[in-house]
Amino acid sequence: xxxxxxxxxxxxxxxxxxxxxxxxxxxxxxxxxxxxxxxxxxxxxxxxxxxxxxxxxxxxxxxxxxxxxxxxxxxxxxxxxxxxxxxxxxxxxxxxxxxxxxxxxxxxxxxxxxxxxxxxxxxxxxxxxxxxxxxxxxxxxxxxxxxxxxxxxxxxxxxxxx
Numbered sequence: 021x022x023x024x025x026x027x028x029x030x031x032x033x034x035x036x037x038x039x040x041x042x043x044x045x046x047x048x049x050x051x052x053x054x055x056x057x058x059x060x061x062x063x064x065x066x067x068x069x070x071x072x073x074x075x076x077x078x079x080x081x082x083x084x085x086x087x088x089x090x091x092x093x094x095x096x097x098x099x100x101x102x103x104x105x106x107x108x109x110x111x112x113x114x115x116x117x118x119x120x121x122x123x124x125x126x127x128x129x130x131x132x133x134x135x136x137x138x139x140x141x142x143x144x145x146x147x148x149x150x151x152x153x154x155x156x157x158x159x160x161x162x163x164x165x166x167x168x169x170x171x172x173x174x175x176x177x178x179x180x181x182x
Contacts, residue, residue: 021075021083025128028121029086033071033096037084040093041068043113050111053150055171074100080137082109085125097125099133099142104170108133108144108157108180122153126160134182144178145170154178 023030033041038061044050045059045067059067071081082098095112108130112122133139144157145168154176158164162178169175 021080021132023083023128023132024088025124027088028125028128029088029091030083030097030125030128031086032075033068033082033084035065035068037093038065038068041096044095044111047114049114053147053153054109054111055173071098071100080106080133080139083129085110085112085121094121095125097122097129099129099137099139102143104145104177105141105143106133106139108142108162123156123159126156130160130180134180138182140182142180142182144180145175146178147173148176 021032042061042064045064048058051058074081078101080099082096082100084093085095085097086093094116095110097110100107100109110122110126116122130142133142144162146153146157157178161180163180165177165179167174168177
């Protein structure tokens with residue numbers, strides 16, 4: 021998969037992205053609104069392998085988001101199959117925060133998921149305190165569905181029906 025936006029290149033994760041993602045996933049501030057737990061290097065390697073398998077089996081996964089300027093990774097964004105359906109999610113290095121990068125990536129990836137992958141329903145979940153991510157979901161076309169519980173945490177559930 022390959023997408024370009026004004027400032028970004030979005031493509032499949034590979035093991036070449038391992039050090040970047042290991043650094044990202046060991047940042048407790050980045051992980052705060054995911055599960056609050058930092059990942060080990062081996063857990064990150066496994067996560068990349070799971071995404072590579074997902075590309076092959078389902079045609080989607082989380083994708084690397086790179087600065088168009090130098091092609092260095094700045095985050096990830098995409099889809100994963102979860103027990104509640106196709107989950108949309110992302111995370112970015114702190115240096116990318118507050119610049120509209122997440123919104124730009126989300127809009128492009130959601131459009132790809134709807135138009136190219138023909139995903140019928142995409143779920144986005146956020147913790148109630150994660151106002152920034154909630155705004156990105158809404159601006160990307162998600163509609164609030166309900167309060168729910170996932171992995172022992174109360175979440176706000178959003179969806180896009182295609």
